[in-house]
Each structure stands twice: as structure tokens, then as C-alpha cells.
């Protein structure tokens with residue numbers, strides 16, 4: 001703290017991202033990145049964009065990308081909002097779409113950026129405990145609120161809430177915006193994007209960081225009714241009028257044009273995730289059913305902390321949360337076949 005700090009900054013409790021270790025040769029399974037890499041067509045498109053035009057500002061509307069997303073999902077361009085990763089999209093949602101003065105509802109446990117945004121904007125957040133089996137119960141979200149948000153699949157549990165239950169939450173809150181954060185939906189879940197034309201209060205956010213393997217490019221988007229998108233654009237243009245740089249726009253458009261790469265890598269991750277699940281279960285781990293690119297797992301005889309430490313000592317990094325109710329668990333990102341074999345080999349020696 002310094003005398004130059006605003007009191008607003010003194011009170012902030014920022015999000016701490018997962019570690020990005022500098023050492024090579026680690027098996028890095030801690031931040032839910034995609035092990036397969038982006039489409040080569042994305043890399044080509046970014047290379048082609050490395051030219052003299054970099055002296056020019058990018059398109060402030062990001063029109064080519066909005067168009068690619070709209071066409072991909074059968075929507076209109078005015079139903080699409082772009083941001084620097086879905087984290088930025090979510091920040092604008094908290095500012096522009098949630099009613100201040102009533103609590104925003106989100107699960108406990110869930111993505112730990114939500115309470116951070118509440119703190120940043122001085123919004124009250126109310127956490128709703130997950131059920132015994134770490135599921136979201138739709139009935140819990142039919143209570144007065146300033147908005148609702150949850151990831152589907154949820155993080156870090158990986159559990160997917162079926163679409164009919166998502167729809168029940170949206171329908172129960174006709175005067176509030178319900179946000180479905182679909183960062184991990186492409187690994188076996190079902191998107192609520194098909195419902196946006198039916199519900200003007202539904203906003204779905206997605207990212208290119210996971211299934212499209214572009215975490216380093218920072219591209220996220222939200223889709224919903226044009227009125228919701230307009231509010232988000234007003235917030236964005238009050239911060240920064242350029243949603244994405246030229247390289248990110250070019251790469252992201254190319255990502256939507258290579259559907260076969262996208263589908264093949266998703267299938268690859270799903271196959272590997274299911275292999276890891278079966279091996280963990282054979283070692284006595286309990287594994288929550290996952291529709292994400294990670295598994296959430298605990299062992300009856302070993303603490304999460306000791307397993308995370310034991311893995312790290314042998315060069316395998318996974319995520320352990322020091323948080324009540326889940327401190328027994330490890331969140332393990334699905335890696336390549338070789339990385340997953342190494343993970344299981346090390347765990348076999350530890351349990």
C-alpha cells in the first residue's frame with residue numbers, strides 16, 4: 001500500500017491466475033489450456049496480418065469476427081459482443097448488466113473471478129452452495145437477485161447442468177439477466193446459445209482459450225439479445241474502443257473457419273479426459289463426472305495438498321485450491337497422451 005493509492009485500490013482483492021512456471025520440461029496441467037495447439041490456419045492468418053497495416057488501428061467493431069461468430073451460431077451480428085478473453089467480457093457484464101442494489105447469485109463453488117468483479121464494482125454477491133454431489137440446483141436461483149451467473153460446465157468441478165435446467169433458471173428470472181459462462185462447453189456439454197432467441201434475458205459467454213486452443217490470443221465473446229449487447233458496447237466504449245488487436249481478430253476469424261480442426265481437437269481432449277478418469281478410478285480416486293477439459297478428483301487416503309506437492313516434486317503441476325469443502329480435491333487439466341501417462345505414473349507411486 002502507498003499513500004498514492006486510491007482508497008478504491010486499497011480495498012481490492014484481485015484474482016490470482018494459475019501459475020505459469022518458467023521451467024521447461026514440466027507437465028503443466030494446472031490452467032486448463034488445450035494440449036493440442038491451435039489450427040495451423042490460425043497461425044497462417046496471424047502471419048499474414050504481420051504487415052505494415054499494424055500502424056493502423058484495428059476495426060473498432062471487430063466486424064469480421066462478429067460476422068464469423070454470428071454465421072457459426074446462426075445469429076445476427078448485433079447479437080455478438082467481443083472482448084479480450086471472456087474475463088474481460090465478464091467484467092463488462094458485471095458492470096453493465098447486473099442490477100446493483102440486489103445480490104448477484106452464483107454458486108459456491110465456482111469460478112473465483114465472480115467475487116472479484118463484485119468487489120471491483122461494489123456489487124453484492126450471494127453464493128448458493130452446490131448440492132452434496134456438487135451440482136447446481138435450479139430451484140435455488142428462483143429468489144430475488146440482481147442477476148445470475150454460473151459456468152456450464154461449472155469450474156472447477158467440471159459438472160454439466162443439463163439444458164432444460166439451465167432454461168428453468170432463465171425462465172424463473174424474466175426481469176434479470178442470466179449469464180451462462182460456457183468457457184468449457186465444447187468438451188461434451190450442450191450450449192445455451194440455441195435459447196438466446198427465445199429469452200431476451202439470457203446471455204451466453206464463450207472463449208477461444210479452451211476448445212480453440214488460443215488462450216494466448218485473448219479472445220472471448222458473448223451472445224444474446226441486441227439490447228444486452230448494446231449495454232456491453234456502451235461499457236466497452238467507456239474503457240477502450242478497440243475490442244481486439246489486428247492479430248487477434250485475424251487469428252480468431254480463421255479459428256471459426258477451421259471447424260474440422262476444432263472438432264478433432266475437442267474429440268482428442270474428450271478421449272484423453274475419459275482415459276485419465278478411468279485410470280484415476282482404478283487408483284482409488286473419486287472423480288466427478290466431467291464435461292470439461294479437466295477432472296476434479298480426490299483420493300480417500302491422501303490430502304489434496306500432499307498429492308499436489310508430490311506431483312510437483314516430480315515435475316507435474318496440477319491445481320489445488322485451499323478452500324473449504326474442496327481442499328481435498330485436485331483439478332487436473334487434460335494433457336497430451338504422453339503427459340497423461342506421466343501423470344498416472346507419478347500418481348501410481350504416490351497413492
Ligand code: PMP
Nearest residue numbers: 085086087111151183207209220
Ligand atoms: N470462465 C471460466 C469458468 C474460466 O475457467 C475461465 C478461465 N480461467 C474463464 C472464464 C476466462 O477465460 P478467458 O479469459 O481466457 O477467455
